Structures are given as C-alpha cells and as structure tokens.
Amino acid sequence: MSRAPAKQLEPRKTPVQTRSAVTVHAIAEATIQVLLERGPDRLTTTRVAARAGVSVGTLYQYFPNKQALLFAVLEDHLGRVAAAVEHASSASEQAPLSVMVEKVVTAFIDAKMLRADISLALYAVAAELDGARLVARLGSRTQRALARMLDTASDAHFEDAAFTAGMMLAAMSGTIRAVFEAGVRPKAVRRFRAELQLMCEGYLRAAARPAKECTGSGPGLAQCSQPSAAHTPDQ
Amino acid sequence: MSRAPAKQLEPRKTPVQTRSAVTVHAIAEATIQVLLERGPDRLTTTRVAARAGVSVGTLYQYFPNKQALLFAVLEDHLGRVAAAVEHASSASEQAPLSVMVEKVVTAFIDAKMLRADISLALYAVAAELDGARLVARLGSRTQRALARMLDTASDAHFEDAAFTAGMMLAAMSGTIRAVFEAGVRPKAVRRFRAELQLMCEGYLRAAARPAKECTGSGPGLAQCSQPSAAHTPDQ
DNA sequence: GCATTCGATGAAGCATCCTTCAGGTTTGGA
DNA sequence: TCCAAACCTGAAGGATGCTTCATCGAATGC
Structure with a gap:
C-alpha cells in the first residue's frame, strides 16, 4: 500500500x-x-x-530498519498459515469435495487461531508496509496448491480451478478477518468453522460442472452455468 | 486496531x-x-x-487532528457502500434467493467499484485508526438489513438470518478486498461479480433449511444440517 | 459604515522516534 | 591464557511532522 x-x-x-x-x-x-x-x-x-x-x-x-522488522514477523505468520493450507490440500487430493473442504477449512482456521492475537495485530502491519506483495506471493502459492487439489476432486470438475481456488481463498481470508475484528469468542469459532465449510462447499458445488447430471436444489441456482471461458485467475 | x-x-x-x-x-x-x-x-x-x-x-x-480527518473520509466511503447494500436489500424483500443475491451483490460491487481507488487507499487507513469500530458500526447496520431481507425470502428459510447475513457480508467484503489488492481489471470484475453471486447463493442455499424437502446435490453436502442452536450473531 | 463573527494564514513550538556509531562486553577457539 | 570475532550498549544526531496561536482578511447583520 x-x-x-x-x-x-x-x-x-x-x-x-x-x-x-x-x-x-x-x-x-x-x-x-x-x-x-x-x-x-x-x-x-x-x-x-x-x-x-x-x-x-x-x-x-x-x-x-523498522519495516524489515515488521516484515519479518508478518512473513513468518503468513508462511505458517500458507504451509498449513498447502499441507491440507496435498493431503486431500483425490478426495470428494466435502472432505477437501473440511480438511482445508479446518487447517486454515486452526493455523489462524493458533495465534489469533498475532493475526489480528498483523492486519494493521500488512496495510502499512507493502503487505499486499507478500500476501500475493504467499497467497498464490497457496492458491496453486488448492487448485491442484480441486483438479483431483473425485466428485466434481472445475473449468478453471485456479480461479475457483482464488475465490475460495479470498472467502476464507475475508471471513476469518471479519471474525477476528469482531472479537473471537470460542463458541463462535466452532460455529464459524461449520459455517465456512458450508460456504466453501456451497460455492464449490455451484462453481463445479458436475460430471454426471445437474442436481439443482431449487430454482434460480445457476448450478449448471458454464463460466464464460477460462480466463487467467484473478489473484 | x-x-x-x-x-x-x-x-x-x-x-x-x-x-x-x-x-x-x-x-x-x-x-x-x-x-x-x-x-x-x-x-x-x-x-x-x-x-x-x-x-x-x-x-x-x-x-x-489527523485521525479525525482520515476518519471522516473513511466514514463517508463506508457509509455510501452500506447505504447501497441496504437499499438493495429492502428493495428485494419477498423475492426468491437468486434475485436477492443478484441485487445485493451487484449493488455492493458497484458501490465499491464506483471509486475503487478510494476503496483501496482506505484499507490502510482503516487499519491505522480504529477502523474496526467504524466497520462494525456500519457493518451491523448493513447486516441487519440483509437479515431482514433473508427473512422474507420466498423460497428459503433461515434459522438464524442475522448470522447468515454476517457471513455473507464477510464473504463479500473479503473477496472484493482480495480483488482490489490484486489489482482490478475490468474483465476480471465482470467475472468476479458472477462468481461472487455463485458463492453467495451457494452458501445461502446450503445454510437455509428448505421448507419443502432436502434436495441434496451430492453426498457430503450438509444441506439439511441444523445449526446447533440460535446463538447471537458473530458480528 | 461599523461591529462582530467567520474564515484563513503559516511560522514556530514541541514531541516523537528512527538510526548511527564509537566504544564496551562476551564468547569460543588456539 | 589470550585474541579475534561476535555481540551489545545507549546517548545523540537528525529528520519528520502534528498542532497551536497570534494575526490578518472576508462576510454578514444592523
């Protein structure tokens, strides 16, 4: 920034x-x-x-200098989270979507929660120094791992897994940030975890082009929509 | 912060x-x-x-003082976005989910995009001063409007609309932030809009307890899960 | 035309704080 | 034991930048 x-x-x-x-x-x-x-x-x-x-x-x-100090701390924290997600991703290849989502979301939240205090404190730091670059770097590594995983889903196929992975990552990061900034209470975390899984799985199923047939769950859900084309991912 | x-x-x-x-x-x-x-x-x-x-x-x-200056600018911007979403929400009551999502997501993205430059610049500001409080204040207003709307959905019922609205808001804010920070390109925005709608609708359908029956779209999707109980919302 | 309030000026006070460097202390090997 | 390298110290330099206030100009009501 x-x-x-x-x-x-x-x-x-x-x-x-x-x-x-x-x-x-x-x-x-x-x-x-x-x-x-x-x-x-x-x-x-x-x-x-x-x-x-x-x-x-x-x-x-x-x-x-001072920036380097903050940068180092930020890098360490983000690196841990990225590693956790990457690990969960590669460990969940070939699995059905529901398992993937559960593993990845859990890994992500756990990594963030492990030192929730740090996460919260670092949001401000990331904004002050050019954290965007760092987030982009570590984020895209994570995104690739997620995309690789999605490509192996046993019960879904993605037109553009990289893009979808980017959206999923953004949703996870964004929502957990909101939770942190609202103040984390243990009970709420459990619920949040479940809800974030719902969100990710809901999104992935909607974004996927099922290999079999389209089992829509209601009118209006663009579950069989075909994304216009394969653009480059947005992140 | x-x-x-x-x-x-x-x-x-x-x-x-x-x-x-x-x-x-x-x-x-x-x-x-x-x-x-x-x-x-x-x-x-x-x-x-x-x-x-x-x-x-x-x-x-x-x-x-300097903080007050930044605060005023931030407040103005957030206020505009909040107003846009609130307006879209109240205008979409009684509608089916798909319409709600389309209206709200569009309003949100348009409001943010209208001055994307400002949005981006203000992320740093929000972190430096206690933007969290401001975000919470305006956010919960928006959240309430969203929840009111969800409660009137013609084709879905939510156990805890406030919580669900909070999640949806967090997802929208979080994902658009990722897009901004990755650099906005016009083509990507169109795609992002569509994808965010997919995500929100996918989530809402998963989170809703359908009045009729459970039309699951695959194994593992906890579409009929009943949230443990009605907690207070997390935001 | 006059008085009063509103609005604008900008040099200077004052505080904060990043960063350096000249000189001291500790460690570990020869 | 001795020495060279590694490590540590903290006062002071230097820069930045927020905020004030005494003063001047402009507008409005009478």
Missing part, C-alpha cells in the same frame, strides 16, 4: 552464536507483544528493544 | 458559510488524492492542506 520505495528488508546480519539467535527471537516476539499492547502506531524500535530486553542498537544489528 | 486512547474525532467546527463548506470538501478530496499518490505514511496534514489549496491552520479549524 505504501508508495515509499521498498527499503532493504533482508536481515542485516545472520546470528551465528546461540546468544544472538535467542536475541533475534526475543526481538520478534517482543514486536508482537508491543503490537498487541500498544498498537501499530505506538510501536517504536526503542520500545520493542526494551521489551525484548536488549538495546536499540542490537535490534538494528539484525534488522536494517 | 490502535490502542491509542480514542481522540476527539468529531469536527471541531461546522461550516456555516458557503466558503468554508467548499474548503471542507476540498480538504476531504485532497486527503484521498494524497492517499492515492503518496500512500498512507506519506500523508501529512501539511501536504493535504497544500493539496487542497489552503493552509494547515484551516485544516485544523475543521478537523481536530
């Missing part, structure tokens, strides 16, 4: 001793804590360093 | 002469332009004022 020229985001120095490895981890963890307690605009490098129990100078030894 | 104590966000002074009304509008418009051209972290009050052709002092005569 930021128009600022992308600064150096790579780590300045790689830890070689155990001591510094601990330090780097402490800094990353402190970043999240400060983010949660003070909010994104009250997050200063000095504060993060203090929280981590080191001095600012140390922080700058491993992260060239 | 911000933990900062909510500052005064209300306008400091209401324009009484035409002159100042023009000024206020110019400032708001300039805010958007600066946001688009320089990005959120390069947006300064001085820059906005200069762009609007006034001095900083003037800006502070109508907006108590």
Whole structure:
C-alpha cells in the first residue's frame, strides 16, 4: 500500500552464536507483544528493544530498519498459515469435495487461531508496509496448491480451478478477518468453522460442472452455468 | 486496531458559510488524492492542506487532528457502500434467493467499484485508526438489513438470518478486498461479480433449511444440517 | 459604515522516534 | 591464557511532522 520505495528488508546480519539467535527471537516476539499492547502506531524500535530486553542498537544489528522488522514477523505468520493450507490440500487430493473442504477449512482456521492475537495485530502491519506483495506471493502459492487439489476432486470438475481456488481463498481470508475484528469468542469459532465449510462447499458445488447430471436444489441456482471461458485467475 | 486512547474525532467546527463548506470538501478530496499518490505514511496534514489549496491552520479549524480527518473520509466511503447494500436489500424483500443475491451483490460491487481507488487507499487507513469500530458500526447496520431481507425470502428459510447475513457480508467484503489488492481489471470484475453471486447463493442455499424437502446435490453436502442452536450473531 | 463573527494564514513550538556509531562486553577457539 | 570475532550498549544526531496561536482578511447583520 505504501508508495515509499521498498527499503532493504533482508536481515542485516545472520546470528551465528546461540546468544544472538535467542536475541533475534526475543526481538520478534517482543514486536508482537508491543503490537498487541500498544498498537501499530505506538510501536517504536526503542520500545520493542526494551521489551525484548536488549538495546536499540542490537535490534538494528539484525534488522536494517523498522519495516524489515515488521516484515519479518508478518512473513513468518503468513508462511505458517500458507504451509498449513498447502499441507491440507496435498493431503486431500483425490478426495470428494466435502472432505477437501473440511480438511482445508479446518487447517486454515486452526493455523489462524493458533495465534489469533498475532493475526489480528498483523492486519494493521500488512496495510502499512507493502503487505499486499507478500500476501500475493504467499497467497498464490497457496492458491496453486488448492487448485491442484480441486483438479483431483473425485466428485466434481472445475473449468478453471485456479480461479475457483482464488475465490475460495479470498472467502476464507475475508471471513476469518471479519471474525477476528469482531472479537473471537470460542463458541463462535466452532460455529464459524461449520459455517465456512458450508460456504466453501456451497460455492464449490455451484462453481463445479458436475460430471454426471445437474442436481439443482431449487430454482434460480445457476448450478449448471458454464463460466464464460477460462480466463487467467484473478489473484 | 490502535490502542491509542480514542481522540476527539468529531469536527471541531461546522461550516456555516458557503466558503468554508467548499474548503471542507476540498480538504476531504485532497486527503484521498494524497492517499492515492503518496500512500498512507506519506500523508501529512501539511501536504493535504497544500493539496487542497489552503493552509494547515484551516485544516485544523475543521478537523481536530489527523485521525479525525482520515476518519471522516473513511466514514463517508463506508457509509455510501452500506447505504447501497441496504437499499438493495429492502428493495428485494419477498423475492426468491437468486434475485436477492443478484441485487445485493451487484449493488455492493458497484458501490465499491464506483471509486475503487478510494476503496483501496482506505484499507490502510482503516487499519491505522480504529477502523474496526467504524466497520462494525456500519457493518451491523448493513447486516441487519440483509437479515431482514433473508427473512422474507420466498423460497428459503433461515434459522438464524442475522448470522447468515454476517457471513455473507464477510464473504463479500473479503473477496472484493482480495480483488482490489490484486489489482482490478475490468474483465476480471465482470467475472468476479458472477462468481461472487455463485458463492453467495451457494452458501445461502446450503445454510437455509428448505421448507419443502432436502434436495441434496451430492453426498457430503450438509444441506439439511441444523445449526446447533440460535446463538447471537458473530458480528 | 461599523461591529462582530467567520474564515484563513503559516511560522514556530514541541514531541516523537528512527538510526548511527564509537566504544564496551562476551564468547569460543588456539 | 589470550585474541579475534561476535555481540551489545545507549546517548545523540537528525529528520519528520502534528498542532497551536497570534494575526490578518472576508462576510454578514444592523
């Protein structure tokens, strides 16, 4: 989102001793804590360093600037989620749609929920630095994995699995975001999980061109519609 | 998102002469332009004022601080979208699901697309100030309108229309956000519109408890599942 | 024409905070 | 034990940018 020229985001120095490895981890963890307690605009490098129990100078030894620090934390979190979904996807190939949806949705929500606090705090971060690029990068990896899975569905066929996967991913990300921002309560999460499965499966069945016949469940549902053509996916 | 104590966000002074009304509008418009051209972290009050052709002092005569300025712009935009969806909802009561979905999705996308540039620029703003509260406020208004509409569907019945409406809203917001952030191309928008309708209708049919019988379209689709109970909605 | 309110100005105060660097401490191997 | 590399320190430089206020210009009512 930021128009600022992308600064150096790579780590300045790689830890070689155990001591510094601990330090780097402490800094990353402190970043999240400060983010949660003070909010994104009250997050200063000095504060993060203090929280981590080191001095600012140390922080700058491993992260060239503040953006790089936030970027690293964001990357780590998104990477975990992406990996979880990819794993669930590849493990569910050849399965029927309902199983795929259940596995993927569960994996996605669990990965996000594992550290719901971080997820929430990072939404603001993603907007400030050019998180869009990072989201795009990790997102498209995930999207490809999802598409590969969809292509192997035992009970459905997709004209353009990549596009469909993109929509599904967007729906999952979007809805979970809404849930986070509304405040997560444990009960609600269980219900949300079930409902998101309904949504994904409902969408996939509607988007699929069933190999057999069209078993519409009511008038108006464009269940047999053929997408105009195979465009390039939108994500 | 911000933990900062909510500052005064209300306008400091209401324009009484035409002159100042023009000024206020110019400032708001300039805010958007600066946001688009320089990005959120390069947006300064001085820059906005200069762009609007006034001095900083003037800006502070109508907006108590920078946050209030951004807040006003965000509120205006979200308000327009909310109004569009509400209008489409109330205009589609008593209709079948497919019509409802078509009207609402179209209204939503059109409202967002009308000034796609603003939508995109404001995602960052919403994260920085406590946009969550604003989104919640306007969102729940919209959600209620959607729920009212769903309750009158001629061909479906919902156990908990409020919850279902929340999910649908989240899906719409989430997916359109993904599209915006991926970069909008006109062709893709048309396709996205159709696909989002598929998704919403697919979800609603899956979430509804059909009055007649359960016409499942395949194994595994929990089309007749009864949500555990009527909880309070999640948004 | 005058007084009062409204509107606009912009230099300067003030605060925040990112980042550096010169010099200290710790570690691990020789 | 000693040394070189790794690691850490934190005060200070330097830049940015929000916000105020004393002052001037414009409009409106009488």
